[in-house]
Amino acid sequence: MSPWTFILDHRGEILSATLDHFTLVVIAMAIAILIGVPLGMFIVQRPTLRTIALGIASIFQTIPSLALFGFLIPIPFIGGIGKRTAIVALVLYALLPILRNTYVGLTGIDPAVLESAEAMGMTRSQILFRVRLPLALAVILAGIRTATIITIGVATIAAAIGAGGLGTFIFRGVALVSDALILAGAIPAALLALIADFLLGFLERRLRIS
Amino acid sequence: MNAKPASISENLIEFRDVAYHINDIPTRMIVSDISLRIPRGETLVLLGRSGSGKTTLLKLINGMLLPPKGVVLVQNCATTEWNPIRLRRGIGYVIQEAGLFPHFTVAENVALVPTLENWDAPRTAARVQEMLHLVGLDPRDFAHRLPRELSGGQRQRVGVARALAADPPILLMDEPFGALDPVTRAELQREFSALVRRLDKTIVFVTHDLREALLLASRIVLLQAGRIVASATPQEFLRLDHAEVRAFTSSLSVSPGAFV
Numbered sequence A: 001m002s003p004w005t006f007i008l009d010h011r012g013e014i015l016s017a018t019l020d021h022f023t024l025v026v027i028a029m030a031i032a033i034l035i036g037v038p039l040g041m042f043i044v045q046r047p048t049l050r051t052i053a054l055g056i057a058s059i060f061q062t063i064p065s066l067a068l069f070g071f072l073i074p075i076p077f078i079g080g081i082g083k084r085t086a087i088v089a090l091v092l093y094a095l096l097p098i099l100r101n102t103y104v105g106l107t108g109i110d111p112a113v114l115e116s117a118e119a120m121g122m123t124r125s126q127i128l129f130r131v132r133l134p135l136a137l138a139v140i141l142a143g144i145r146t147a148t149i150i151t152i153g154v155a156t157i158a159a160a161i162g163a164g165g166l167g168t169f170i171f172r173g174v175a176l177v178s179d180a181l182i183l184a185g186a187i188p189a190a191l192l193a194l195i196a197d198f199l200l201g202f203l204e205r206r207l208r209i210s
Numbered sequence B: 001m002n003a004k005p006a007s008i009s010e011n012l013i014e015f016r017d018v019a020y021h022i023n024d025i026p027t028r029m030i031v032s033d034i035s036l037r038i039p040r041g042e043t044l045v046l047l048g049r050s051g052s053g054k055t056t057l058l059k060l061i062n063g064m065l066l067p068p069k070g071v072v073l074v075q076n077c078a079t080t081e082w083n084p085i086r087l088r089r090g091i092g093y094v095i096q097e098a099g100l101f102p103h104f105t106v107a108e109n110v111a112l113v114p115t116l117e118n119w120d121a122p123r124t125a126a127r128v129q130e131m132l133h134l135v136g137l138d139p140r141d142f143a144h145r146l147p148r149e150l151s152g153g154q155r156q157r158v159g160v161a162r163a164l165a166a167d168p169p170i171l172l173m174d175e176p177f178g179a180l181d182p183v184t185r186a187e188l189q190r191e192f193s194a195l196v197r198r199l200d201k202t203i204v205f206v207t208h209d210l211r212e213a214l215l216l217a218s219r220i221v222l223l224q225a226g227r228i229v230a231s232a233t234p235q236e237f238l239r240l241d242h243a244e245v246r247a248f249t250s251s252l253s254v255s256p257g258a259f260v
């Protein structure tokens, strides 16, 4: 059976796995953004905490994903088999690009702009919310885009700990030495990544000033 | 008449034996022995070479730097006693390259301090129009542009309009025309000197260009290595007998043989 007929025959299952995959990514990304952006804002003025936070986030990035899933399984509350563990691992992966870009975006602003903001009598929080954040938005979004693409890829491995998604086809395909099965997982995952990349890239260019 | 006319003698800004050094290095003085009175309505030009401490003095006035020694008084209150936000809202500030907010339109940039001060929308809008006219920019053409859609000279005009918008009594200007080509620069200097005569502002203007100082100043203060070495009206200044003054005045004339 050719891969194409296989994919067509199983389009229902593939679609629902794609939806599962997408949901997993969206939940993980939402949590990573909710942690990463405020944390990035918080470490701008705190050099020690910055080193620690960026250091820890970098360490998570260096752990191979399958190993990270494995490490998390025995941990109470966040661990175990299933979606929750997968989301925790995905959040840990997504954190570094978001955190780093938030920090870089907030600090990479023309010093003349910050100086006049201060000289005009803006408070610290006014400078953060009305100057730094809007000007950093494109850079932060670039971090979110990178993180999303990483997450879409890593989420295929989450199937190994029973989190579902497109990885299910890939693992089964590897076990059964079936190209059709592997492609049924890999093609939609690649498409998801391409679409996310395009849409977020579009948004990023819209937000980029000068 | 017993009543002393307060308005004449009132110093809007005063430095009393001020020195400034980097946080933990008291031996590394950036400015020292600074005593200076700036009465209301004066246009004081701080002249000096690069690194002589001009910007440092400006930042001591609006409390962006606080003096470790001596005291800086603004409207008879030490900058260390002022709420820094309130102090700065009453002081306009213009820098080289304007420092406009790139994500704000021209109108939004000019409206910044009025907005921070919670002026109502109609009053702010009217003020923005007025300010843009004042600096020679037609609001219909410019109000909705972003800073990147302006020339350098236009940006500086917007910078001046923004600094004047909330009608602060004091204006600090740090080489506002320094990045412009000579022709545009001369044009803005002329317009600004006319503007200054109409507005009743106390201005501290930083430059290293003697021509600009002579054109704008009611008094020129010359800084050298963080100290005041001369203080004079433009007319007196040219006649002073001081090596650093001569270094500046000689920069005015081009020797005839130079282009042979």
Ligand SMILES: Nc1ncnc2c1ncn2[C@@H]1O[C@H](COP(=O)(O)OP(=O)(O)OP(=O)(O)O)[C@@H](O)[C@H]1O
Binding pocket: B022, B030, B048, B049, B050, B051, B052, B053, B054, B055, B056, B057, B208
């Ligand atoms: N934060 C700082 N740390 C160390 N040195 C500083 C700092 N700020 C200023 N200086 C030094 O203080 C001196 C005076 O600086 P300032 O910016 O006041 O000079 P300036 O007269 O405005 O020069 P320019 O015309 O180049 O703008 C310079 O030698 C500068 O290197």
Ligand SMILES: [Mg+2]
Binding pocket: B054, B055, B056, B174
């Ligand atoms: Mg300077």
